[in-house]
Amino acid sequence: MKGNGSLYNARNIEIFIVLVLELIFIGLYVQSILIGDMTRSLWPLISILLTLVPFVFEWKDKVSLPFGLKMLIPLALFLHVAGGIMRWYWEVPLFDKFAHVVSAIALGLILFTMYQYLDYREYVKKKPFFKKRIRFLKTQEGDVLAGVLVILVILGFSWEFSEYVIDAIYHTTYNFGLVDSVTNFAGDIIGVLIVIYFVHRSMETIPPGEHLDYLLLEHTVSNWVEKTDSLPVPENPEFF
Numbered sequence: 001m002k003g004n005g006s007l008y009n010a011r012n013i014e015i016f017i018v019l020v021l022e023l024i025f026i027g028l029y030v031q032s033i034l035i036g037d038m039t040r041s042l043w044p045l046i047s048i049l050l051t052l053v054p055f056v057f058e059w060k061d062k063v064s065l066p067f068g069l070k071m072l073i074p075l076a077l078f079l080h081v082a083g084g085i086m087r088w089y090w091e092v093p094l095f096d097k098f099a100h101v102v103s104a105i106a107l108g109l110i111l112f113t114m115y116q117y118l119d120y121r122e123y124v125k126k127k128p129f130f131k132k133r134i135r136f137l138k139t140q141e142g143d144v145l146a147g148v149l150v151i152l153v154i155l156g157f158s159w160e161f162s163e164y165v166i167d168a169i170y171h172t173t174y175n176f177g178l179v180d181s182v183t184n185f186a187g188d189i190i191g192v193l194i195v196i197y198f199v200h201r202s203m204e205t206i207p208p209g210e211h212l213d214y215l216l217l218e219h220t221v222s223n224w225v226e227k228t229d230s231l232p233v234p235e236n237p238e239f240f
Helices: 003-032 042-061 070-087 095-124 141-170 176-202 221-226
Strands: none
Touching: 003 042, 003 070, 003 221, 042 070, 070 095, 095 141, 095 176
């Protein structure tokens, strides 16, 4: 029961952190209005809505997302939204690099969840989107790791390119040149490596004969009801 209680408390802490970040987004919206930054004033409101998406997903499909995903999404959004409104991008050393690390981890977990959902649709819902003929959408470990790596690298390059485009159109200073782009991408790579390690260790907890959707189904509401005396926890304690 001790381990189960720890899991339950961890989930509650995750929800508490999300609520705090939602309140901070409201504060950032007010701050953007006060300083007359109308261009960025919409992003805190958009972030509030995006933060709710994982909760709606869990409720709709009765699954449990990887621990940390629900709080990493608003944390990554907070870093980028606050970085602009509070001027931290320009005034706090290495802030941008840290934001890239956190964002890469959050995006990586989202991609990992996408792979889990592909198996969930196929083996549980019996409604696959399509047969997995495209290699980077196959759900064997090697394909998942390669897919996450390639997609995150592409997104990293796209983000840097978008900074150049935004600076050119709006005469802003999000990008400070080649060195800035290289160090930003280094932050992306650090985040990617963390995600790759997490994905590998998570997939090691899947029992023989089970599919990737096991990681989504392991903490479903139906399982909680069936096992009223305990909450399910992965056999490998290092998963958390």
